[in-house]
Amino acid sequence: MNYVSTRGATQVNAATAIRLGIAPDGGLFTPNKIPKFNQAKLHELAGLNYQALALAIIQEYLSDFAPAKLAEMIKAAYDYPEKFAAAEITPVTKLSDGQYLLELWHGPTCAFKDLALQLLPHLMVEASKLSGETAEIIILVATSGDTGKAALEGFRDVPGTRVIVFYPEEGVSPIQRLQMVTQLGENTEVVAIKGNFDDAQNAVKQIFTDPELAKTLAKQQMVFSSANSINWGRLVPQIVYYFYGYFELCRQGVLKIGEKLNVTVPTGNFGNILAAYLAKEMGLPLGKLICASNSNNVLSEFINTGIYNRQRDFYTTISPSMDILISSNLERLLYYLVNQKPQVVKELMQELQETGRYQLDQETLARLKQDFDGGFASEDETKQVIRQIYQTEKIVIDPHTAVGVAVYQEYQQATLDPTPNLIASTASPFKFASSVLQAIKKEDAQLEQDEFKLLDELAQLAQMKVPDSLSGLAKQKILHQKICAKTELAQVVGEILGL
Numbered sequence: 001m002n003y004v005s006t007r008g009a010t011q012v013n014a015a016t017a018i019r020l021g022i023a024p025d026g027g028l029f030t031p032n033k034i035p036k037f038n039q040a041k042l043h044e045l046a047g048l049n050y051q052a053l054a055l056a057i058i059q060e061y062l063s064d065f066a067p068a069k070l071a072e073m074i075k076a077a078y079d080y081p082e083k084f085a086a087a088e089i090t091p092v093t094k095l096s097d098g099q100y101l102l103e104l105w106h107g108p109t110c111a112f113k114d115l116a117l118q119l120l121p122h123l124m125v126e127a128s129k130l131s132g133e134t135a136e137i138i139i140l141v142a143t144s145g146d147t148g149k150a151a152l153e154g155f156r157d158v159p160g161t162r163v164i165v166f167y168p169e170e171g172v173s174p175i176q177r178l179q180m181v182t183q184l185g186e187n188t189e190v191v192a193i194k195g196n197f198d199d200a201q202n203a204v205k206q207i208f209t210d211p212e213l214a215k216t217l218a219k220q221q222m223v224f225s226s227a228n229s230i231n232w233g234r235l236v237p238q239i240v241y242y243f244y245g246y247f248e249l250c251r252q253g254v255l256k257i258g259e260k261l262n263v264t265v266p267t268g269n270f271g272n273i274l275a276a277y278l279a280k281e282m283g284l285p286l287g288k289l290i291c292a293s294n295s296n297n298v299l300s301e302f303i304n305t306g307i308y309n310r311q312r313d314f315y316t317t318i319s320p321s322m323d324i325l326i327s328s329n330l331e332r333l334l335y336y337l338v339n340q341k342p343q344v345v346k347e348l349m350q351e352l353q354e355t356g357r358y359q360l361d362q363e364t365l366a367r368l369k370q371d372f373d374g375g376f377a378s379e380d381e382t383k384q385v386i387r388q389i390y391q392t393e394k395i396v397i398d399p400h401t402a403v404g405v406a407v408y409q410e411y412q413q414a415t416l417d418p419t420p421n422l423i424a425s426t427a428s429p430f431k432f433a434s435s436v437l438q439a440i441k442k443e444d445a446q447l448e449q450d451e452f453k454l455l456d457e458l459a460q461l462a463q464m465k466v467p468d469s470l471s472g473l474a475k476q477k478i479l480h481q482k483i484c485a486k487t488e489l490a491q492v493v494g495e496i497l498g499l
């Protein structure tokens with residue numbers, strides 16, 4: 001399997017794509033050919049447990065990795081109960097008739113990012129070995145809240161790696177912040193930036209593609225890589241759970257193999273929903289892929305109009321992991337939509353860079369709309385859905401998942417589409433305890449100030465146990481207090497690495 005840059009002619013193998021994280025021309029590595037499974041193969045895969053299914057899918061893409069080695073890494077990453085608190089890894093639960101939740105938050109940091117970031121460090125270390133690289137790998141991460149913690153946990157004390165995380169000072173939930181600033185591990189650094197996620201992601205992308213810095217780094221026997229979803233190694237593990245969710249619904253008697261399933265994904269950087277698209281392209285019988293945005297609705301607008309316009313106000317919402325206006329992974333979708341012509345993608349990305357917008361032609365937009373639908377939920381709608389689902393179903397969902405539920409409800413009312421729907425439930429409600437409680441209680445209800453009392457209160461309401469990794473935060477020391485301006489990232493990286 002070969003990987004190409006979405007913006008140019010570079011061709012590399014999987015190991016190189018994962019090790020580099022981003023293509024030298026600023027494009028993203030993506031498979032030049034998507035593997036296909038036929039009906040017989042789907043029947044074969046349907047009986048597998050999560051780990052065996054992961055191996056069957058991932059080895060199609062990482063063909064330069066030895067299958068036995070992959071199996072070993074998958075076993076370590078998706079270990080129950082050591083790493084994941086559910087034996088199924090991503091259980092499927094019923095929300096209401098025809099609506100199901102794919103619970104992606106049973107990993108160590110309570111958000112879906114764990115599904116990728118428990119495996120990525122293993123892939124990265126092996127990719128280095130396969131490429132004969134001995135340089136220390138410096139993982140730079142820009143986070144809207146969940147990737148940072150998941151990357152820190154995944155790479156913590158992994159030999160030959162260091163991880164530096166930048167998070168927006170004002171843009172994460174109190175629990176998300178605590179999770180990061182208490183991070184243990186000799187090789188971890190966490191820095192708050194005075195800016196938003198887009199500022200952090202842009203600065204990090206610039207550092208990655210700065211040739212001078214790369215040279216300085218090489219002299220120190222170091223090399224940069226990425227744990228954001230611009231790295232192909234982040235995306236490939238995410239394809240697995242769409243297959244798993246589909247087969248789980250077959251086991252639960254909701255579907256027969258071959259029947260269509262819609263998928264709704266609360267979306268920010270377009271990584272998670274791109275994995276669903278890849279699963280569909282591989283032959284999984286998915287119907288509409290419904291892209292759910294919060295008030296930062298640049299993506300749902302794009303799907304409806306073909307116009308991508310990031311020249312708009314940025315909102316800080318109660319679903320902070322989706323507070324993004326520059327969705328990196330959309331570039332991979334564009335690449336496939338324009339029939340794998342890197343020159344076209346390059347021009348669109350250049351236009352975006354220079355003018356802050358671009359527009360698809362009618363034919364490409366029509367192709368986009370065949371697979372995708374999109375909508376957005378305001379803050380009020382999101383809170384209302386959290387309250388409604390709690391009152392009618394006695395289920396507590398987090399604000400990101402609630403955006404997905406709200407957008408699906410609207411889609412359903414508009415289309416009356418009878419196809420069953422699987423909603424990616426991307427985070428544990430405990431990560432956003434104060435927003436969730438405020439939504440369930442009356443708007444003017446006075447909330448407890450102590451975040452840990454809120455966790456207990458939510459546990460009572462939800463009839464769920466507070467995840468150990470979150471209740472344990474109360475006793476952890478604050479270890480990371482660095483803070484910098486959004487123009488200072490390169491300098492801070494230099495200081496941390498002693499360049």
Ligand SMILES: *Cc1c(COP(=O)(O)O)cnc(C)c1O
Pocket residue numbers: 111112113146147229266267268269270271272273321322400426427
């Ligand atoms: C990262 C994240 C998202 C957005 O996922 P993308 O792959 O960036 O589209 C949604 N919900 C939660 C809880 C997240 O952590």
